[in-house]
Amino acid sequence: MGHSICYVVLHLLSIFCVGISLVSASMEDQRRDKIKLLPGQPKNVGFEQYSGYVTVNEENERALFYWLIESPMNRGPNLRPLVLWLNGGPGCSSIAYGASEEIGPFHIRPDGKSLYLNPYAWNNLANILFLDSPAGVGFSYCNKTTDLYTFGDQKTAEDAYVFLVNWFERFPQYKHREFYIAGESYAGHYVPQLAQIVYQRNKGINNPVINFKGFMVGNGVTDDYHDYVGTFEYWWTHGLISDSTYRILRIACDFGSSQHPSVQCMTALRVAVAEQGNIDPYSIYTPPCNDTASLRRGLNGRYPWMSRAYDPCTERYSDLYFNRPEVQKALHANVTGISYPWKTCSDIVGNYWTDSPLSMLPIYQELINASLRIWVYSGDTDAVVPLTATRHSIDALKLPTIINWYPWYDSGKVGGWSQVYKGLTFVTVRGAGHEVPLHRPRESFILFRSFLENKYMPSSSS
Structure with a gap:
């Protein structure tokens, strides 16, 4: 009897010691990933940030790069949810877009050397986790080159799920926190696909449970036909193409049954692009990057709004900043010495995409039935994935x-429109292009706050 009691005590002690060692290991990993100060960063920002790599495939040495930006200390980061942000492409960096020109706390100045604070950063409302996905995008990497030519939707979603499971082990304080996923553009595939995996694996007996509550998608690729x-x-309807081209496009382009457009469709698309002219299709009423400097020099005096227009050249600033060795060192990035320069989007990953389902609507239906919180939003000046x-x-x-189409307001002005369905809320943001938080930062902040609080968009003009 005494021997059996001793065995039980020793067994419990061993479990306890293993638990302590795992916790201490995770704390050591956190300490290693903590960012002290980014080059050009304003000092005393009041929040913590971490970045580094999480391995998602040992055999092929695939590792995904993340950047966690916590809420400011005076806003109670320990009480706020965790939100994963994904950009699309496929093949584009969430660090380049979401973090650096949209919802992150730091935006990059044109010199590519200094940063300034974004007053409408989403980390004021939640702890934001940015992820470069899949491997080969941004700072994420794999040491098996052939991997770069085999990525598609399924592999990307599986790797992102493994990343989450392993990341929560590194940051156990977030394990039981409310968790949401958000993203835009081709993340209209990434977000619901990852949400589906998390939801389904949560039902598995031996799978770790992630406290997943819902997701939000902006100007997202959803269903090829529609x-x-x-x-x-x-x-x-916005006067970008002729009547005849519109008729040809509707006849020649049948994306409901094939992922490969016909010759006639491709010809009509080329005509459509020519008819649109030199505009920024991601934001049809603002000048494209190549004309920005001359337009602003010549028109600032007569058109004061031009100086406040969004800057379509922000990608260039990211290229300058994230290729600086001191920036990469501060971010604990490029630890393997990648042979190619950092880019906002990967040519290889995007051009060799292997699988892309025609529609996300079946996933939406499944997750709506699961009573998850689902919001979809659209900037209404985007001609790439437009609100229509x-x-x-x-x-x-x-x-x-549930609630029919209505205007929502910000400080007495119409910020956009919304319709509430059973299981899904749709919101438009007036005057915003493809990257809504870039074009309308204040309005997108209100949108994000309403999503987190699960409240309707403000309908009062007072």
Whole structure:
């Protein structure tokens, strides 16, 4: 009897010691990933940030790069949820876009050397986790080169899930925190696909439970058929293409049954691009990057709004900043000495994408039935994935309407419009292009706050 009691005590002690060693290991990993100070960063910002690599495949040495930016200490980061942000492409960096020109606390100045604070940074409301996904994008890497030519939706989602599981082991204080996923553009695939895996694995007996509450997608690729019908409709109704080209596009481009457009469709698309001219299709009413400098020099005196227009050249600033060795060292990035320069988007990953389902609508239906919080938003000056495309896709779900189309307000001005369905909320942001937080930072902040609080967009003009 005495021997058995001793065995039990020793066994419990061993479990306790293993637990302590795992906790201490995770704390050591956190300490290693903590960012002391980024080059050009304003001092005394009041929040902690971490960055580094999480291995998602030991055999092929695939590792994904993350950047965690916590809420300021005076806003109680320990009480706030965790939000994973994903950019799309496929093949584009969440560090370059989401973190550095949209929702992150630091934006890069044109010199590519200094940073300034974003007053509408989303980390004021939640702890934000940015992820470069899949491997080969941004600072994420794999040591098996052939891997770069085999990425697609499924592999990207699986790797992102493994990343989450391993990341939560490194940051156990976040394990039981409310968790959301958000993203834009081709992340219209990434976000619901990852959400589906998390939801399904949470039901598994031996899988770690992630406290997943919902997701939000902006100007997202959703359903090929409805996306193209809605895009051609937007081009025509906004005067970007001719009547004849619109008719040809509708006849020649059948994306509901094939991922490979016909020769006639490609010809019509080239004509459409020519008819649109030298505009920024991601924001049709603002000048493209190559004309920005001359336009601003010549028009600032007569058109004061021009100086406050969004800057379409922000990608160039990211290229300058993140290729600086001292920046990479501060971020604990490029630890393997990648042979190619850092880029906002990967040519290889994007050009060799292997699988892309025609529609995300079945996943939406499954997750709506699971009672997750689902919001979809659209900037209404985006001609790449326009709001008409998203409206067609949502309409195809045939959801009952709870609150019909209404204007929402910010300081007495219409910020956009919204419709609340059973299981899904749709919001437009007036005057915003493809990257809503870049074009309308204040309005997107209000949108994000409403999403987290699960409240309708403010409908009062007072």
